[in-house]
Amino acid sequence: MTATIPVIDLAPALNGDHPARVRVAREIDAACTEVGFFTIRGHGIPVEVIERLRDRASQFFNLPLQEKLLAQPxxxxxxxxxxxxxFEALSHGNTIDTPPDLKEYYHFGRPSWPDQPYYTSEQGQRFFVPNRWPDRPADFADAANDYYQRVERLAEQLxxxxxxxxxxxxxxxxxKIDRHITAMRIxxxxxxxxxxxxxxxxxxxxxxxxxxxxxNGENKxxxxxxxxxxGEWIPVETAPxxxxxxxxxxxxRWTNDRWVSNVHRVVNPPASAASLSQRISMGFFHHPNYDALIESVAPSGEARYPPVLSGEYRDEKYRVTRN
Known part of the structure; x- marks a missing residue:
């Protein structure tokens, strides 16, 4: 039987009592055990917030290349x-040698942070980096920051x-996530x-x-x-x-492989549609505090992975995927 991506309504958990939260948690456990992916609705983020960022991103990415390059670090x-x-070949992180990915992206993080050593020390400055924004569109930063902060709260709830x-x-x-190092990519x-x-x-x-x-992606x-x-590859669809x-x-690693971090990819469009098909996806990559120690919470059995610090793991993955 072909696997499917489960759809989970978060509204009972976000608005209901403890038994309702447990029921939704069980749905999440089943999805993460079987496929590692699920679709959520009832998350409480207005669609207008999503559409606003997608529109500003589309405006930016359709600017002339020389203007976009001014927003490089x-x-x-x-x-x-x-x-x-x-710039990037994501497959290198899984030791698969391929040509660079056929994508552009915009990378940003939280808009601000406290004036405290965790954030401002030499180590902290590796993870808490001021965002860089283009001149056009003028409200790109506002749209991105609004989206980031709303999804940040959703991540806490999840x-x-x-x-x-x-x-x-x-x-x-x-x-372990109250000072997280999450970055977003469009x-x-x-x-x-x-x-x-x-x-x-x-x-x-x-x-x-x-x-x-x-x-949040597009069905294109x-x-x-x-x-x-x-081993089957199945499509992952999203709605606005x-x-x-x-x-x-x-x-x-934290679940000792109870939950699966599944391999995924973004395929090329059919040749007949290739010259017409632009696509934008907006990803919030929730990452723990850089000093969080990741070690198995399995109630019994031997841990399958050695403990690792969150920030060190991210740094190594970044290193091997950049060209």
Whole structure:
């Protein structure tokens, strides 16, 4: 039987009593055990907030390349601002050698943080980096910051449900994500006016690095696919008012493989549609505090992974995927 991506309504958990939260947590546990992906509705984020950021991103990515390049960071190692096609090959993070991904993206993080050593120390400055914004469109930063802060709250709520799903105290993750290092990416997949190189995709096969990815995409040719347990690749569809959530490597390690961080990719559009199909996806890559120690919470059995610090794991993954 072909696997499907479950759809979970969060409204009973966000608005209901404890038994309702437990019921939704059980749905999340089932989805994360089987496929590592699920779609959420009833999340409480107005569709206008999502559409506003998508519109401003579309305006930016359709500017002339030379203007977009002005929004690049001066230091290529700084994960902020614009990146053109050719900068990244995500499959390298899974030791698969492919040509660079056929995408552009805009990388940003939280808009501000306290004047405290955790954030401002030499180590903290590696993760808390001022955002870089283009001149056009003028309100791109406002739209992005509004979206980021709303999805940040949604991520906190999902991590409470995650704890319930794993049989832990609902606040188990609270002190491990209260100073998180989450970055967002707006990915732009332009028209493909020339044929891709052999093995080249819009985004190569990869797993995500952190806890949860909360993604809003578009149902257009050349979209997201996930590889399920039997090896089949299945499409992941989204609607304008829903998000796709998937498990990242650190949460899989935390659960000792009870939950699966599944391989996924973004495929090329059919040749007949390639020159017409632009696509935008907006991903919130929820990552714990950089000093959080990730170690198994499995109640019994041998841990399958050695403990690792959240920030060190992210740094290594960034290092191997950049060209």
């Amino acid at each position: 001066e230091d290529p190692s700084v994960p902020r601002g614009y990146r053109a096609i050719g 991590m409470e449900l995650t704890a319930l799903a794993l049989g832990l105290d609902e606040q188990f993750f609270a002190d 990915n732009f997949y332009p028209e493909q006016k020339t044929a891709p190189e052999p093995g080249q995709l819009r985004a190569g096969e990869h797993t995500d690095y952190g806890l949860l990815t909360i993604l 040719p050349g979209g997201l696919q996930v590889q399920v347990r039997d 008012d829903t998000f796709v959530v998937n498990i990242g490597d650190l949460l899989m």
